[in-house]
Amino acid sequence: MLKTHLKSSKEYQPGLSIDCVIFGFDDNQLKVLLIKTGYDNSWSLPGGFVSIDEDIDTAAVSILQARTGLKGIFLRQFATFGAVKRNQNHFSSDALAYFGIPLEEEKWYKSRFVTIGYYALVNFSKAIPQPDNPGEMVEWIDHHEVPKLILDHREILDKALETLRTELNLMPIGYNLLPEKFTIPELQKLYETILGRTLDRRNFLRKITAIGILTKLDEKKSNVAHKAPNLYSFDKDKYEEVLKNGLTQGW
Amino acid sequence: MLKTHLKSSKEYQPGLSIDCVIFGFDDNQLKVLLIKTGYDNSWSLPGGFVSIDEDIDTAAVSILQARTGLKGIFLRQFATFGAVKRNQNHFSSDALAYFGIPLEEEKWYKSRFVTIGYYALVNFSKAIPQPDNPGEMVEWIDHHEVPKLILDHREILDKALETLRTELNLMPIGYNLLPEKFTIPELQKLYETILGRTLDRRNFLRKITAIGILTKLDEKKSNVAHKAPNLYSFDKDKYEEVLKNGLTQGW
DNA sequence: ATGCTATGTGTTAATATGACGCAATGTACA
DNA sequence: TGTACATTGCGTCATATTAACACATAGCAT
Known part of the structure; x- marks a missing residue:
C-alpha cells in the first residue's frame, strides 16, 4: 500500500489505489503473496498508487513487477472497491509519522480511497518476492491460512478467488x-x-x-x-x- | 456525465466517475439508454460523479434512478476504465462555460477521470427516461444502431455487452x-x-x-x-x- | 375453405458426463 | 528378493445432455 520513495501526493491520481491478489502454486497449495508491514506487523495485499500520467493497467503491471520481479504475467482486473468507510481510520497520525509522511499530506492519506483489484497468476518458482519498504516482509501464504488483513483486503481476496473459480470454467x-x-x-x-x-x-x-x-x-x-x-x-x-x-x- | 446542480468539485471523489450501460428490451431489440448533450449533440452513456461520502455502488444506484426513475434494479459493476488519455481534451473551455462551470474548477474537469462501469437491466416499459441537464435528450437506442459516443464510451458499452453475454451462461x-x-x-x-x-x-x-x-x-x-x-x-x-x-x- | 406463419410437443442420434474397474509402475520394507 | 502399498495410465458403461429435426395445432389473411 505504500512505497518507499513516495512522490508528492500531487503526482498521484487522487483517491485511487490498486491492490493485487497474486496467486502462486507450490507444494500442492494455492498461495497468495502478502505483505507484512514493518510498522505494526499488519498484513495486507501488495498495492500501490497510480501516477497521474499512468494508465491503471500499467500501474498494476508495475506493482506486480516490483513485487515479483516478473514481466508478462497473467494479470486481470476483477473488481473495484469503493465503500466510504473502507479505509477510514486506517492511517493513524502515528503511522503516517512512521512512514515519514509530511503533515500536509495527511488529509490525502486519510481520505477515502477507491481501490481497483487485479489478480495475477504467476509461476511460483520464478517469482522473487521483494520488500519495498524497510522492515517489510513479503511472503507466500497458503490461501487457507491467510491471517487477518487490513481494511477490506480480505473481501478483495475472496472476490479474486471467486472470480478465478468462475474463469476456470470459461x-x-x-x-x-x-x-x-x-x-x-x-x-x-x-x-x-x-x-x-x-x-x-x-x-x-x-x-x-x-x-x-x-x-x-x-x-x-x-x-x-x-x-x-x-x-x-x-x-x-x-x-x-x-x-x-x-x-x-x-x- | 454532468448534473444540473453541480456541487462544488470538493464534494466529489476526485478523478472518479461512474458510467452506466442501461439495457432494456423492446420490440425484439436490445436497447441502450443514451444521452445526447444539449451542448454539441454528442452522445454519451449516462453517468455521474461520486460524492465524497457515498459508496460507489450507492452512487451507481442514484444515477440509475435519476435516469430511469426505477429502484431495485439489476445493477452490476463490470469494469473500471482508466487510460490516461481517456478524457483528455474532452471538456473544452467553451464546453465548461456552457455548463456554467466556474473557471477555478476547470482543472478538475480537465484532469484524467477513472470511470467505473456498471450495467443495468431494466424493464423497458416501466422506465421513464429523464433528462438531467437542459437541452439534453435521453433516448433508448437499438444496440445495433448506437451512434458515435464520446470518450471511450463505445469501449465501455462493448465490454458491458460482452460481460452480459458471459453472465447469460452463469x-x-x-x-x-x-x-x-x-x-x-x-x-x-x-x-x-x-x-x-x-x-x-x-x-x-x-x-x-x-x-x-x-x-x-x-x-x-x-x-x-x-x-x-x-x-x-x-x-x-x-x-x-x-x-x-x-x-x-x-x- | 385454403394458405401462411408461428407455436407446442415429441423423437432420435451423437456427444458429454459421472462413476467405476483393472493392470502397470515404482517405493517401502519384511 | 518378493510382497504390500500407493499412484499412474487407460478403458468401460450407464446415464444425462445436446443438437437436429418432424409433425400437428392455432389463428390470421385472402
Missing part, C-alpha cells in the same frame, strides 16, 4: 501457475485447490486433454515416490487461441 | 428485462438478441424450463398475428435462488 488456466513441464496430477491438484473440491482423475484427464492445449512429452517425472507420471507442457499457440475464444459454454 | 437473466407476463418466444428473442445468434426453439424451451424458474400461466397472449403463445411469469423465489447459486457449470 478459459484454460494453469499456464501461468505451473512450471514449463508438469504432470497431469499436478495440474489436477491445481484445479482442485482452486475449486476447493476433488475431481475424478480419469475424467479430469479426458476433459483436460480434450481441450487440445497440452503436449505430452516423451519424458517422465523423476524422483517421485511412486509410479513416475508423464510430463506435459502447454502448447502455447493453442493455449493463446483458447484463451481468446474461451472454452465452449452453455447456450 | 445465471438466469430476463427477469429484469421483460414485463411480468411474457412468452417463451419473447424470452428466446431476448437471449438471441443478447447473444447475437439464433437458437433452436425447441431446445431453448427444454433448457429454459429445466432451470425451474418459470411458471406457466393459464393464459395466452392476445392480439397476436398467429397462434397465440402461452404466457409465463418468473417464479421470483426460485429465480433469486438460482441467481445466488448460479447455473450449473463445467468442472
Whole structure:
C-alpha cells in the first residue's frame, strides 16, 4: 500500500489505489503473496498508487513487477472497491509519522480511497518476492491460512478467488501457475485447490486433454515416490487461441 | 456525465466517475439508454460523479434512478476504465462555460477521470427516461444502431455487452428485462438478441424450463398475428435462488 | 375453405458426463 | 528378493445432455 520513495501526493491520481491478489502454486497449495508491514506487523495485499500520467493497467503491471520481479504475467482486473468507510481510520497520525509522511499530506492519506483489484497468476518458482519498504516482509501464504488483513483486503481476496473459480470454467488456466513441464496430477491438484473440491482423475484427464492445449512429452517425472507420471507442457499457440475464444459454454 | 446542480468539485471523489450501460428490451431489440448533450449533440452513456461520502455502488444506484426513475434494479459493476488519455481534451473551455462551470474548477474537469462501469437491466416499459441537464435528450437506442459516443464510451458499452453475454451462461437473466407476463418466444428473442445468434426453439424451451424458474400461466397472449403463445411469469423465489447459486457449470 | 406463419410437443442420434474397474509402475520394507 | 502399498495410465458403461429435426395445432389473411 505504500512505497518507499513516495512522490508528492500531487503526482498521484487522487483517491485511487490498486491492490493485487497474486496467486502462486507450490507444494500442492494455492498461495497468495502478502505483505507484512514493518510498522505494526499488519498484513495486507501488495498495492500501490497510480501516477497521474499512468494508465491503471500499467500501474498494476508495475506493482506486480516490483513485487515479483516478473514481466508478462497473467494479470486481470476483477473488481473495484469503493465503500466510504473502507479505509477510514486506517492511517493513524502515528503511522503516517512512521512512514515519514509530511503533515500536509495527511488529509490525502486519510481520505477515502477507491481501490481497483487485479489478480495475477504467476509461476511460483520464478517469482522473487521483494520488500519495498524497510522492515517489510513479503511472503507466500497458503490461501487457507491467510491471517487477518487490513481494511477490506480480505473481501478483495475472496472476490479474486471467486472470480478465478468462475474463469476456470470459461478459459484454460494453469499456464501461468505451473512450471514449463508438469504432470497431469499436478495440474489436477491445481484445479482442485482452486475449486476447493476433488475431481475424478480419469475424467479430469479426458476433459483436460480434450481441450487440445497440452503436449505430452516423451519424458517422465523423476524422483517421485511412486509410479513416475508423464510430463506435459502447454502448447502455447493453442493455449493463446483458447484463451481468446474461451472454452465452449452453455447456450 | 454532468448534473444540473453541480456541487462544488470538493464534494466529489476526485478523478472518479461512474458510467452506466442501461439495457432494456423492446420490440425484439436490445436497447441502450443514451444521452445526447444539449451542448454539441454528442452522445454519451449516462453517468455521474461520486460524492465524497457515498459508496460507489450507492452512487451507481442514484444515477440509475435519476435516469430511469426505477429502484431495485439489476445493477452490476463490470469494469473500471482508466487510460490516461481517456478524457483528455474532452471538456473544452467553451464546453465548461456552457455548463456554467466556474473557471477555478476547470482543472478538475480537465484532469484524467477513472470511470467505473456498471450495467443495468431494466424493464423497458416501466422506465421513464429523464433528462438531467437542459437541452439534453435521453433516448433508448437499438444496440445495433448506437451512434458515435464520446470518450471511450463505445469501449465501455462493448465490454458491458460482452460481460452480459458471459453472465447469460452463469445465471438466469430476463427477469429484469421483460414485463411480468411474457412468452417463451419473447424470452428466446431476448437471449438471441443478447447473444447475437439464433437458437433452436425447441431446445431453448427444454433448457429454459429445466432451470425451474418459470411458471406457466393459464393464459395466452392476445392480439397476436398467429397462434397465440402461452404466457409465463418468473417464479421470483426460485429465480433469486438460482441467481445466488448460479447455473450449473463445467468442472 | 385454403394458405401462411408461428407455436407446442415429441423423437432420435451423437456427444458429454459421472462413476467405476483393472493392470502397470515404482517405493517401502519384511 | 518378493510382497504390500500407493499412484499412474487407460478403458468401460450407464446415464444425462445436446443438437437436429418432424409433425400437428392455432389463428390470421385472402
